[in-house]
Ligand SMILES: CC(=O)SCCNC(=O)CCNC(=O)[C@H](O)C(C)(C)COP(=O)(O)OP(=O)(O)OC[C@H]1O[C@@H](n2cnc3c(N)ncnc32)[C@H](O)[C@@H]1OP(=O)(O)O
């Protein structure tokens with residue numbers, strides 16, 4: 001159900017300007033390594049996103065999603081390992097042949113068997129990963145840090161010999177020993193990689209830990225840093241932003257944040273965060289009005305609804321309800337909005353059909369209906385609306401009827417008696433059609 005057919009009034013006025021001079025949400029000058037104004041996106045909807053419980057992408061759907069991501073402007077598209085299945089390998093080859101602007105990556109284990117298949121698919125780069133935490137070293141692959149370093153060097157040298165990009169990442173970085181991490185990253189940086197990656201595989205990290213780890217790594221590697229944040233504890237977007245502040249350059253994202261368990265950084269949520277920090281960079285690089293279609297495409301493919309509270313595209317992300325908010329929004333949308341819906345091809349709404357409404361919102365509706373009421377009259381009709389809103393949820397027709405009826409009463413005094421005390425009694429709602437009742 002769209003916001004349009006709910007009890008909302010579209011706010012057409014958006015002429016007021018933000019009174020704040022400068023941008024207090026921009027990159028902090030003390031973060032001299034910050035990439036907040038110079039970040040890149042690695043979209044992993046077709047890799048991490050395929051690990052989401054509901055995902056099944058046919059070849060055609062993968063191609064449609066890859067094209068939509070490319071059109072949106074992501075810098076890289078990461079695909080499932082070609083050793084996952086025969087069709088995964090063929091799909092990888094097919095997407096490489098599309099000639100997209102985005103670079104195509106595939107994601108493999110740190111193993112020559114995987115690397116040999118990956119480099120034959122036509123990808124622009126290979127993302128190599130291996131677990132470095134004690135949990136994964138003991139229970140996943142069973143290898144020690146010496147073995148990891150040896151196999152990393154072998155795989156990296158091999159991929160580089162094919163003339164394509166290489167990234168080396170430690171899975172479960174935030175539960176790995178710092179000395180182990182620094183050693184392995186120094187080693188791979190020395191032999192030369194395009195990027196190193198750190199991964200909060202279980203979503204345990206908080207922004208301060210992210211800042212510290214990225215800053216520490218910046219001092220030991222001479223390549224770009226990519227970050228991958230899971231959202232188990234709700235910190236994925238905040239961690240991504242903090243990583244960029246600390247000097248990471250690339251963030252792994254998925255459409256709607258889909259991925260293993262409850263997923264990773266959502267592309268839409270990160271766009272919301274980043275446009276506040278650097279509107280010019282974000283608007284010039286990414287086609288933000290395409291976000292809604294991109295999300296709908298993936299939501300349909302994996303059979304989920306867009307969450308009601310999704311940043312930007314959630315159905316009420318730009319809907320203002322309480323009377324105090326509505327009054328200020330009508331005067332200047334910046335009072336209660338940090339994002340401008342128009343940047344994303346969206347609209348803002350005032351939800352005035354409820355008992356929390358105020359006379360300013362109702363006056364605006366009266367004006368929209370081209371009716372003429374004094375402020376005192378609008379206040380009377382607002383009281384009537386609130387009374388009805390005490391009885392049941394309202395919709396836009398309810399409010400319009402109350403306004404029109406009242407307008408009729410005061411403008412045709414000979415036909416309709418003026419308001420009497422009995423008009424203040426709760427209105428009879430028994431004949432209200434059920435279909436008009438709207439629940440938020
Ligand atoms: C945190 C992440 O999301 S990492 C990316 C996860 N992606 C995937 O798993 C892709 C889809 N996976 C698959 O299709 C399969 O798991 C395959 C083809 C990769 C491997 O399948 P199988 O050989 O049947 O092994 P299985 O999945 O049971 O176990 C994983 C194997 O990879 C090994 N392994 C795990 N991580 C790594 C790594 N980073 N580097 C090298 N080997 C690894 C394990 O030791 C294990 O091998 P073993 O059984 O010989 O000890």
Ligand SMILES: O=C(O)CCC(=O)C(=O)O
Nearest residue numbers: 129169171197199201228
């Ligand atoms: O390759 C990476 O950096 C991340 C792998 C992954 O999906 C994870 O660790 O959660």
Ligand SMILES: [Zn+2]
Nearest residue numbers: 048201228259
């Ligand atoms: Zn992941």
